[in-house]
Structure formats: structure tokens, C-alpha cells
Amino acid sequence: MFQSEHRQDKSCGRAGSHSLVCEDDRCGSVSRQLSTFDDFRNAITAYRLPRVLIAAIELNLFTAIGTQAWAIPDLARDMKVSERGLAILCRILAMAGLLKKQGEIYRSSRLGATALNARHPAYRGDYLRLITSHWADWGRLPESVKSGLPLDHDELDEPDYRRQFTWAMHHRTLETAPKIAAQIGLRDARTLLDLGGGPGTYAMAFLTKNPSLRATVCDRPAALDVAKEIASTHKAAARLSYLPLDILTEAIPGIYDVIWYSNVLHIYSPQDNQALFRRAFAALNPGGRLLIQDAFLHDREGLFPEEASLFAISMLLFTERGNTYSAAETRAWLTDAGFERIKVLRMKKGTEDWEGGILEARSPETNKKTPVLRTGSVKHLRPRSLS
Secondary structure (H helix, E strand, O other): OOOOOOOEEOOOOOOOOOOOOEEHHHHOOOOOOOOOOHHHHHHHHHHHHHHHHHHHHHHHHHHHHOOEEHHHHHHHHHHHHHHHHHHHHHHHHHOOOEEEOOOOEEEHHHHHOOOOOOOOOOOOOHHHHHHHHHHHHOOOHHHHHHHOOOOOOEEOOOOHHHHHHHHHHHHHOOHHHHHHHHOOOOOOOOOOEEEEEOOOOOOOOOOOOOOOOEEEEEHHHHHHHHHHHHHOHHHHHHHHEEEEEEOOOOOOOOOEEEEEOOOOHOOEEEEEEEEEEEEHHHHHHEEEEEEEEEEEEOOOOOOHHHHHHHHHHHHHOOOOOOOOOOOHHHHHHHHHHOEEEEEEOOOOOOOOEEEEEOOEEEEEOOOOOOOOOOOOOOOEEEEOOEO
């Protein structure tokens, strides 16, 4: 999950804490190929409901409603907005299932009253702020198409932003990480490195599933501070350690049975990733496993799945050299680095982060270390994307 260099990172330590790009930019997808003007029009006007949802978040509507029942006049007075505007907004939110309407009275759904309500412990504020910021960012897409550079590329990464982004990535993966960890067998593993692990959400999920495992989360110091806060409330915290590292320029210290590299690949260039694979190879025990979770393209032309294609736009907007890559080209990079037995790990439908999104590669049983090449430092931009 290294926060990406995206300016997700508005980007990452450099490690993948997740691209500061919202991996959930994938929500806007094309359900079929556009062949008529009506298809084209319908695809464009799909912006309407997302904009309604963002407006509700910007107005703190779910926090205002809380767990109470409201008539529109009373709620409008409390929020200091117009009755007409609020009535229309609430009706659409009720249509979408986020509010419950009975006559003239509105209440929040369970989701609205918890994850979207700033007064509730389950509130996911940092992630919501990241999502809403993407509306304006995507509106500036022509700038990046013309320049080939990320938005605001001259802005340096800020520790406070990285902290917020790291919390956002934790909120994003709370449900997904345990589902993934439950399906990846680590019975014979004793040590795991969460490379670019951000908040350590996946590391903690693997520790919970595997009582004999010890894990290390590697990322920038600001991200690791968040990981420590999260782990402090977890029973497995004693088996988790922390490694501050610039993964693009420094060798990985230590030797591990498993390296988990989640939502970091897309932040970097092919050359950066190939160098990083060589470093990972050198840090694995013979027969060790490198597990890569990312938005892989799987068809011959590199167009699908749709989510993976669309996520490349986030990389254009928020990273200097990032992109989404095909499973085939990633497999070739891994082979060149010395890995073998490379395959896609299939997760149960509905549990995966990305469709066909986990590649497994193994170090040979008799591991001959390859030289670790160093690359030049990359300027830390502010990540912004959702990985």
C-alpha cells in the first residue's frame, strides 16, 4: 500500500503506501463499448449521482442528520441551506439508499449514520476527503494530457498530508484485507515484509490469520507513525515491526519468507519496478514468495479490466511515471529478476481488491542472489490518488 508517489502520495514513502490515488476511481466504469451517440451520452451523464454524493459529503449532510429523524424544514434550518435544494438532494439520496424516507421524514441508512457521519467512531473522514478531492482533480485531466506531468508537480510531499492519506488507505482496506488474508496460505511462512505497507492494514490481517507469523511494515516515517497507532490497539502488535526505507534507492535489509507488495506497482515506471523486483529477490529466502497486488490488465491489447484501464488516468494525474501494467509484462519483469513459478492467484469473486489482481512469484529453492542496482532518487510529490 505504499503511498504512491502520486500526489496520492499526493504519493508514498516511497513505497507503496498506496498511491495517493483513489483506487476507487474505478467506480466510474463503462459497462459496455460505446457505439452509438446514446451510449456516449449515457456514459457522460453518469456523473450525476457521484456529484450528488459528493455534495452530500461536502455539506456534512450525514453528520447533520446523525441518528435522528428530520423533516426537511427543520433540517434545512439546522444546516443553514434552502428547503428547496435540500428536499431535492435528500430525495435523490433516498433513491440511492443512503437515506430512508417515510412520508416527509428522513433518516440516515446504516451506512450514512456510521461511516459517513463524523460523530460516529466508524467515520472514514480521511478517505472521504480524498475521494471528494478527486472530483476537481479529474476536471483538470486535459492539463496532464497536454504536459504528461502530474497535477501541481512542483509541490513537495507534506508529512501531514501523508498522514491523512495513510489513514485514508486504512479506511479503504479495512474490509478487503481480512478477506484477502483468509485466502492466501502462509502456514509455512515465519516472516513477512509488507513493502510500501502504509498503515499496515494488510500486515495486521496476515498476522491475525497466522499466529506464528512475524511481519514488518516498510514505508515512509509519516506512514509508519499511523501504522503504529493502528497496531497499538491490536492483539498481534507484538509481532509487528517497522522499517523506514526509500525502496527506490535503498536495498531491503533482512531476509523474508514472503514479501507483500500491494498497490505500489502502478506508482512507478517499468524501470523502477524492475529494479525493485531485483531488490525483493535479494531479500527473499530460497523458495520465498513475492505477492503483488495491483490493477493488472489481462487482455492481449492491454484494455481490460475497465477498472485497471481507468486507474491509469489517476497515475497520469498524480504520479511522475506511474501507469497500470499488464500481468504479462509484469511476469516478464519478474522472470528477468530471477523469479519462477509465476502465476495469478484467484480470489473469490467479490472479495478481491482488483479483478485478477494478485500475482505470485517464487524465488528458486537454491537462490543465487542477483546484484541490487541502485537508481536515482525521485522527487517526492504529494500523492492524491486512491490506490
